[in-house]
Amino acid sequence: MPQTRRQYLASAGATTAALGLSGCLSSFEGDDREDLTLAYVPIYPNMQHFVMEDAGYYNEIPIEVTIERFNSGPAVVQAFASDEVDAAIFGITPSMVLVDQGKDASVLAANSQNGFxxxxxxxxxxxxxxxxxxxxxxxxxxxxxxxxxxxxxxxxxxxxxxxxxxxxxxxxxxxxxxxxxxxxxxxxxxxxxxxxxxxxxxxxxxxxxxxxxxxxxxxxxxxxxxMTDHPVTVLFVHDRVTDGESAVARALVEQHARATELANNQPDVAAEHAASVIGDGVDVTLAREAIESAASDFISDPTVIADQSDQMAEYVASLGNTDEVVGADRLINRTVYENVVE
Missing domain, CATH: 3.40.190.10 (Periplasmic binding protein-like II)
Known part of the structure; x- marks a missing residue:
């Protein structure tokens, strides 16, 4: 069962450029809720989440963000399929399964590649x-x-x-x-x-x-x-969050990219965040050693993983996990990230 994480730090001393997000509490098109539930699995390829949670980056999202921790990808699939969560940071292949099942959602950002x-x-x-x-x-x-x-x-x-x-x-x-x-x-x-x-x-x-x-x-x-540059985990978001050029979706991707930059440029700090959130015997020393591994390759740009996503989708379909091949064109929404970095 998922466990709701503690309330996020007020600001954690984070400094960020003004995001221009005034009036964003109505960003869910046709939805009057003012909160977003995000699921994650505590595996190292999800480094951006560890940074975003522990450093308070989720506080920059213009609605309240509730975090749910799950122990496995299949558990997140079940929660996403039943509309218990609005977004998830987990494996790309479970994302394919959800899209194949008819879930209106897409990948807004990559988290990691080459991760094993x-x-x-x-x-x-x-x-x-x-x-x-x-x-x-x-x-x-x-x-x-x-x-x-x-x-x-x-x-x-x-x-x-x-x-x-x-x-x-x-x-x-x-x-x-x-x-x-x-x-x-x-x-x-x-x-x-x-x-x-x-x-x-x-x-x-x-x-x-x-x-x-x-x-x-x-x-x-x-x-x-x-499998060179293969994707591992992604930021997968329901379309109700992204509809209408949602400022919530934009803020999620902006903070995700910010976390990627920290992970790549300040590995000591990222290791502290990872150890704090993962727990379960992962201390700062181990977290820091793991960041130096070739299997720790953190990214945000979803276009980078498009070609290998197509190749993975073929395998997932051949195993019977999806009825159809859910390739990059169907799975990835490039627009939000492109608008953020332009």
């Missing part, structure tokens, strides 16, 4: 270094079993990247040809891999850093070299 590492035991990593894609066959010859690889559910962003790696880069006919897949939430992966339950996993930060800094484990590959 494939990690594994030293045994598996050494075999991969020596044999490439044949490492899985070699592993089975040595152990009498296929390697067990952890990943989120079918059709999630890391699942799509893992499939692309196995099928397109390594040349196998299907994901489950050379490996066995275990569906685990990211927070469970470090413990599972250390206990021997898994031989490897596709995982985001800060968990990739935790695993690769543990004796006996290494990185095999980075997703940015597997």
């Amino acid at each position: 590492k494939i990690v594994g035991t030293t045994q598996l990593a050494s075999l991969y270094d020596e044999h490439g894609g044949d490492a899985f066959v070699q592993f089975e010859d040595e152990t009498g079993r296929q390697p067990q690889i952890g990943a989120p559910p079918d059709g999630s962003v890391p699942d799509v990247v893992l499939r692309f790696w196995i099928e397109e880069r390594l040349g196998f006919d299907e994901l489950l040809g050379p490996i066995r897949k275990s569906q685990l939430p990211p927070a469970r992966v470090p413990q599972a891999i250390e206990s021997g339950e898994l031989d490897g996993a596709i995982i985001q930060e800060p968990f990739a850093t935790i695993i690769t800094e543990t004796d006996g484990f290494e990185a095999l590959a980075w997703s940015g070299e597997i």
Whole structure:
């Protein structure tokens, strides 16, 4: 179940240019509400949310913003589908599912790209270094079993990247040809891999850093070299927020871009915000190390992710998660971001 976050800091000492948002409390076309509910999943690719919440950037939105924290993308999909939330910061593939289901919503900003590492035991990593894609066959010859690889559910962003790696880069006919897949939430992966339950996993930060800094484990590959510039998470917003050139939508994107700039230019500060919001054992030191990872690549411009969104959409449809291919033209609203940066 989601947990409502605390009320935002009054201003947190933030300084920002005047946004010209007078009279914006009626920005929802045909909707007299004066609040917006935003859902998020506490994963590292959602860095902009951690900054926006902890630094008080949401206070710059001209209506009250209520934050709901969820533990998984599917839970956000359910809440969005039932109109419990107006916006979400979560994976791009769940966004595709909602649009395919007929939800009138779109991506206003990208959050991150290239956001995963494939990690594994030293045994598996050494075999991969020596044999490439044949490492899985070699592993089975040595152990009498296929390697067990952890990943989120079918059709999630890391699942799509893992499939692309196995099928397109390594040349196998299907994901489950050379490996066995275990569906685990990211927070469970470090413990599972250390206990021997898994031989490897596709995982985001800060968990990739935790695993690769543990004796006996290494990185095999980075997703940015597997599917270059692939999207991870996005700012997904209901059309009732964006209709009528909404100043609320514009303010959301402005503050999102502001948070991206801070994350990229002031990593020490961003790490403090991330640790504060994520909690769950993620301290400032770990958060700061994770920002240095190649898998921490924060952006706002949704146009950057358009081409790879189309490629991901093909995979999501082929898995049966969507009835139709929900490509970038159907998924992404470029107008708000373009108006903000012009």
